[in-house]
Amino acid sequence: xxxxxxxxxxxxxxxxxxxxxxxxxxxxxxxxxxxxxxxxxxxxxxxxxxxxxxxxxxxxxxxxxxxxxxxxxxxxxxxxxxxxxxxxxxxxxxxxxxxxxxxxxxxxxxxxxxxxxxxxxxxxxxxxxxxxxxxxxxxxxxxxxxxxxxxxxxxxxxxxxxxxxxxxxxxxxxxxxxxxxxxxxxxxxx
Amino acid sequence: xxxxxxxxxxxxxxxxxxxxxxxxxxxxxxxxxxxxxxxxxxxxxxxxxxxxxxxxxxxxxxxxxxxxxxxxxxxxxxxxxxxxxxxxxxxxxxxxxxxxxxxxxxxxxxxxxxxxxxxxxxxxxxxxxxxxxxxxxxxxxxxxxxxxxxxxxxxxxxxxxxxxxxxxxxxxxxxxxxxxxxxxxxxxxxxxxxxxxxxxxxxxxxxxxxxxxxxxxxxxxxxxxxxxxxxxxxxxxxxxxxxxxxxxxxxxxxxxxxxxxxxxxxxxxxxxxxxxxxxxxxxxxxxxxxxxxxxxxxxxxxxxxxxxxxxxxxxxxxxxxxxxxxxxxxxxxxxxxxxxxxxxxxxxxxxxxxxxxxxxxxxxxxxxxxxxxxxxxxxxxxxxxxxxxxxxxxxxxxxxxxxxxxxxxxxxxxxxxxxxxxxxxxxxxxxxxxxxxxxxxxxxxxxxxxxxxxxxxxxxxxxxxxxxxxxxxxxxxxxxxxxxxxxxxxxxxxxxxxxxxxxxxxxxxxxxxxxxxxxxxxxxxxxxxxxxxxxxxxxxxxxxxxxxxxxxxxxxxxxxxxxxxxxxxxxxxxxxxxxxxxxxxxxxx
Amino acid sequence: xxxxxxxxxxxxxxxxxxxxxxxxxxxxxxxxxxxxxxxxxxxxxxxxxxxxxxxxxxxxxxxxxxxxxxxxxxxxxxxxxxxxxxxxxxxxxxxxxxxxxxxxxxxxxxxxxxxxxxxxxxxxxxxxxxxxxxxxxxxxxxxxxxxxxxxxxxxxxxxxxxxxxxxxxxxxxxxxxxxxxxxxxxxxx
Numbered sequence: 001x002x003x004x005x006x007x008x009x010x011x012x013x014x015x016x017x018x019x020x021x022x023x024x025x026x027x028x029x030x031x032x033x034x035x036x037x038x039x040x041x042x043x044x045x046x047x048x049x050x051x052x053x054x055x056x057x058x059x060x061x062x063x064x065x066x067x068x069x070x071x072x073x074x075x076x077x078x079x080x081x082x083x084x085x086x087x088x089x090x091x092x093x094x095x096x097x098x099x100x101x102x103x104x105x106x107x108x109x110x111x112x113x114x115x116x117x118x119x120x121x122x123x124x125x126x127x128x129x130x131x132x133x134x135x136x137x138x139x140x141x142x143x144x145x146x147x148x149x150x151x152x153x154x155x156x157x158x159x160x161x162x163x164x165x166x167x168x169x170x171x172x173x174x175x176x177x178x179x180x181x182x183x184x185x186x187x188x189x190x
Numbered sequence: 191x192x193x194x195x196x197x198x199x200x201x202x203x204x205x206x207x208x209x210x211x212x213x214x215x216x217x218x219x220x221x222x223x224x225x226x227x228x229x230x231x232x233x234x235x236x237x238x239x240x241x242x243x244x245x246x247x248x249x250x251x252x253x254x255x256x257x258x259x260x261x262x263x264x265x266x267x268x269x270x271x272x273x274x275x276x277x278x279x280x281x282x283x284x285x286x287x288x289x290x291x292x293x294x295x296x297x298x299x300x301x302x303x304x305x306x307x308x309x310x311x312x313x314x315x316x317x318x319x320x321x322x323x324x325x326x327x328x329x330x331x332x333x334x335x336x337x338x339x340x341x342x343x344x345x346x347x348x349x350x351x352x353x354x355x356x357x358x359x360x361x362x363x364x365x366x367x368x369x370x371x372x373x374x375x376x377x378x379x380x381x382x383x384x385x386x387x388x389x390x391x392x393x394x395x396x397x398x399x400x401x402x403x404x405x406x407x408x409x410x411x412x413x414x415x416x417x418x419x420x421x422x423x424x425x426x427x428x429x430x431x432x433x434x435x436x437x438x439x440x441x442x443x444x445x446x447x448x449x450x451x452x453x454x455x456x457x458x459x460x461x462x463x464x465x466x467x468x469x470x471x472x473x474x475x476x477x478x479x480x481x482x483x484x485x486x487x488x489x490x491x492x493x494x495x496x497x498x499x500x501x502x503x504x505x506x507x508x509x510x511x512x513x514x515x516x517x518x519x520x521x522x523x524x525x526x527x528x529x530x531x532x533x534x535x536x537x538x539x540x541x542x543x544x545x546x547x548x549x550x551x552x553x554x555x556x557x558x559x560x561x562x563x564x565x566x567x568x569x570x571x572x573x574x575x576x577x578x579x580x581x582x583x584x585x586x587x588x589x590x591x592x593x594x595x596x597x598x599x600x601x602x603x604x605x606x607x608x609x610x611x612x613x614x615x616x617x618x619x620x621x622x623x624x625x626x627x628x629x630x631x632x633x634x635x636x637x638x639x640x641x642x643x644x645x646x647x648x649x650x651x652x653x654x655x656x657x658x659x660x661x662x663x664x665x666x667x668x669x670x671x672x673x674x675x676x677x678x679x680x681x682x683x684x685x686x687x688x689x690x691x692x693x694x695x696x697x698x699x700x701x702x703x704x705x706x707x708x709x710x711x712x713x714x715x716x717x718x719x720x721x722x723x724x725x726x727x728x729x730x731x732x733x734x735x736x737x738x739x740x741x742x743x744x745x746x747x748x749x750x751x752x753x754x755x756x757x758x759x760x761x762x763x764x765x766x767x768x769x770x771x772x773x774x775x776x777x778x779x
Numbered sequence: 780x781x782x783x784x785x786x787x788x789x790x791x792x793x794x795x796x797x798x799x800x801x802x803x804x805x806x807x808x809x810x811x812x813x814x815x816x817x818x819x820x821x822x823x824x825x826x827x828x829x830x831x832x833x834x835x836x837x838x839x840x841x842x843x844x845x846x847x848x849x850x851x852x853x854x855x856x857x858x859x860x861x862x863x864x865x866x867x868x869x870x871x872x873x874x875x876x877x878x879x880x881x882x883x884x885x886x887x888x889x890x891x892x893x894x895x896x897x898x899x900x901x902x903x904x905x906x907x908x909x910x911x912x913x914x915x916x917x918x919x920x921x922x923x924x925x926x927x928x929x930x931x932x933x934x935x936x937x938x939x940x941x942x943x944x945x946x947x948x949x950x951x952x953x954x955x956x957x958x959x960x961x962x963x964x965x966x967x968x
Contacts, residue, residue: 003964009806040808040828047273060808060828061857061887082887083856099887099904113912114312116885117904118938144262149311150277151938161314172869173862180871184811184832222949249930252912279924279939309906309925310939476950486930486942503948510913510931517949528783589782711782756893 013190018178023185025029027066028152031190032056032076036177039185041080048072053093056080062097075111079172082141084115094167101148108141114158115151193525194218195518196566196731196770197235205605206770221525224518224731225502228492233518233769240492245507246485250280255485256509266482268330272306275478277319279310283325288637306480323523329482344431352426394460415728448551492576511609511670520593523600523736525771527716529587532579581722585715586775591736592627592710598736599626602714605733605770608617615778616681619717720778728775733769781960788968793825802965807852814843818878820962821850828857836870839847843871847878856886861907861925865888872908879958883919896954914951918943923966 013019013031020039027045031037032054040060043050047067053076058064061083068074068089075093080086084097088106092111097103101115104122115121123140145158181187196206207214214238225234246255248267255263261468262268272281284307288342303321306328314322324332459478491503504514569585578584592598602623671701706713720728740763782903794802799819800891807823809815811831829852835841843860852858862871874888877895882888885902890909893899897911902918910915911929929935935945 043689059832062860082859082889099889100902100904104934105715116922117906117924118920147312149939154311156276156311156313158312158319159314161307161312162286165284169864169869172864172867176862176871180832180834180836182902222953223947236830247930249933250928252928252930277939278941280927309927449908486945510947515948519949519952587783591782648894713782 011188013188015190019188019190020181020189021188023188025188034174034178035182036174038062050074053078055171057170057174057177062086077167077174079170079173092144096166106139107179108139110114110142110144110146112144112158112160112163113142113146114148116147119148119150119153121153138187154189158190191527191776192220192774193527194345194772194774195221195224195233195525196231196772197224197238197520199235199238202540203232203732203768206731206772209731209772221519222517222521224275224519225491226521227495227498227500227502229500229518230493230500231767233522234493237688238494239502240494240499242490243493244488244489244490244505246661248483250485258492260485263485264482265485267485268329268482270326271483272328272480273483274308274310274313275480276313278306279312281306281308281313281315281480283307283328285325286321296664306431308694314482321482322639323367324471348429349426352424356474375660385616426706427707477700507595521768522767523593523598523731524589525734526591527773527775528589530572530574530576531585532572533585534568534570554759577777578720578728578775580720580724580778583719584775585717587706587713588716588732588773589711589713590627592630592712594738595629597626597629597633598738600624600712601735601737603733605731615721615726616728616730617719617721618730619719621717622714625705625712625714628707628710630710691743718775724778727777730775732771732773733768734771735766737764737766739763784960784964787921787961787965789965791967793854796816796965811843814841815835816842816845818850820848821846821852821964822965823852824854824856824884826855827852830857830858830859833860833871835872836868842873844876846876847880849879849955849962850876851881851883851888851958851961853882853884855884855902856882858882860890861891863908877913879956880953881954881961895935896951896956908943911967914942914946914954916946916950 009025011019011025012029013030014033014035016033017031017035017037018141019025019031019035019037020041022039024035024042024044028049029043029045030049032137034055036045036056036057037058038060040057042063042065043052044063044065045114046065047069048064048070050064050072052058052064052074055077056074057079059080059082062080063085064074064080065085065087067087070087070089072088072090075088075095078091078095081099081101081122083100085100085102086097086104088107088109089105090164091109092113094112095109098112098115098117098119100118102120102190103109103115104120106123106137107121108131121142143157145160147156147158148154149156195218197219198204199217200205206217217235219235223236224233225239226232227234241259246257246260246265247253248255248269250267250271251269253267255267255268270283273279276279283304284300286305286608291361292726302323305315305321320332320335324331355467419539488505488507489503490505491502493500493502500516502516503512506513566671572584588602590600602617602625604620638690702713718728785904788844793801793806794804794945797817797819801816801817801819801821801957802822803809803817804825804827806825808828809823809827809831811834814831819824829844831843834843839946844858846852848866854902854963858874858876860871862869864870870935872891872968874890874893876893877897878900879896880893881897883901883903886899887891887904888899889907890905890911891907893911894913894915896914897917899905899917900913900921902920903917904922905917906923906927908925908927909927909929914929914931917923917929918934920938921931921936921940921943922938923935923940927940930947932950933942934946936943937940
């Protein structure tokens, strides 16, 4: 806590978003419409700002960190599930970060990717070059529909089966959360 | 740090070989994995019990598969349970979402076609072109979809016809002798196997065709040559030239190699996945198909003794309860070891260990006992798993828990070794070889009676400790040990009285004789002196004999129906049971 | 069993003890407490999260998390009801935990049902709608994907979790004794 003591939170949240009081939000954070942030979630904009796109779900124990000076843009309808730890450079739409999945810095995540429970993703070493100024100059892009799964965090491509059903589920899920979460939890004013 | 119990298998119970014999380790098991046969009055383990399959079930849908269907289903779930070809997770059936576009909100529960989807890695059966009309009975639908190639099927039919004549010839000869043998031969179901094989030949065999043809041929040949000369089987002429098929497969391999070059190593299916499949699978990942989930079994376990064969375990098919459960944990005391303490060096016996001769060691041991009489010995608690140090003296507490509803008496010794064992790495002293353990009571009874645990036990145990002898792993002279222990007993009492002065009298009484009692647990000390220059694993065996009160005559025994010796039935009220445990203490650093 | 197991102490006042003997850490996050039922003599340790607020969509009172006797929710473990579409509408489903269930630290549980005498090792992730029948062991660091069924007397491990072993017949007694002993040793210092 002492490390971040000086860091003031500058949160810009859309009026339709739901943010629980019991969350740890630090730095320059923009929350778009319809986002639900569960209690005990953490968003740390330690370097540049973090912009969370529409209708994202950030569950308890999820940690989103931006250490780089650049903006971390998160697209729409992403679900950050329990205990995931995300430090990616940018995130597209409709991605799923399953419980306790880890995504390290240097990754650009496109759309419809799934990071399965307990997996770890980091850029392949050949793509990461430490430039003279100490910043990573190259990043790896995770192509759309990638699934990271299993003990070795193998990658494969999802054929898009039941994509519509899953998207429908995600939409209904967040709709229901916006209804139920305020009934039981104290919210941050938006 | 572990304590395991010895199982002598079918032998008469005897002290196992010393730990230095690698072969002795196979007969040790933890107490929770052992069984107990009341008829034979002996311990049984998973290695020696005879097992039979009581029931089959699918671990995914938990359906109890009737044993009559198991063979036809090839030991796999014949309903809708498939495992993912990529990650082996169970696949779930989902409706396709094509009709969703209409209203956009309500009609997510779309109809057919149905696909199998993996929740672990998002694999879908669309990738291999599997789609189903109904969400149930997937295995059956699949069987209709994928029938064997005509070539293989007709070959199999021809071979089946060929072997049929042979099996009908051999059956009468095999069944007659086996029925007479069945009374004593444990593997009496051999005749069943031939019957089963005969039946199985008439059944549909799916992907295994080529493999099973080859196998069955050799198996029947080996199994039957005693009864029916194998040459009575006429030569089988294959309908097709399989040499040609082999050549075709050869060219497939070449294609596969090309594909591997194109797709990289990920295109190649992993070995364990290919092994899980039937014979003759493609080596490529994209060709991997979902497999039906293998069935699991519940086992019935019997005593292995040919004259006994009593049931030890009989599971209930419906619930997790056991109809019969004869486990050693309900008969033998549980032995645990803990509270390791290291003796802190006394100023008078600081010597460099390498200069010590055997007399020095003897002297030191005597010294040690004497010093305990005077000033309390300083000891230091240590973590149980820390490496041991050569030349140090450690004391342990060993706890025995009585599983019986009667008090028992324990004799704790080191087993007498008839075999030549290599020179020991340590001396083991058991200061309190005789003690009692209170009876197991219902949990609520302890709260009230904890403090007034029966004094009878204390009295008798004091009597024991008078004659108690310390037994060391060396063959120390009789007089030496006797005197040593005599001193030990006395001095221990005085030391304990110092220690327990602050506590209440009753507790002190319980501690008398070096036994710490609480409920149905008694704890005693072990002393272990690691010799200088000792190396490696420290492990030793303990022989534990317990005396228990046998049930009255005539009434059927519920707990301890041990009537091994005929004279015991009439005269003795008390019986003995001896077992051996191996204590692994740790490594010498 | 457990003759040498040490006491597990907590600072006095850091746990709330209920009439039925439950011990709930003041530092556990419990939302929607009215929707949670504890059977008695269960322990909920520091840092754990119980999401009682994620209830069914239909009107009325609903039990979201029910727990039997002699259960343990280890430090930092999260219990969260699973959700899915039912007749086109999203709803959460209750988590039912029976007696003698030990959930070790840092687990994420979204199971539908956990039978009695189940031990879940450290750092496990139990996916949505997983059904664990009575008497089973989930080894530490196991990940069970959504909808996995764990039959009685089985041991599961790995990511994704697979059936790796079966349990000895004495497991029920061992587990019950272990749970009772843990509860008795868990005391204020």
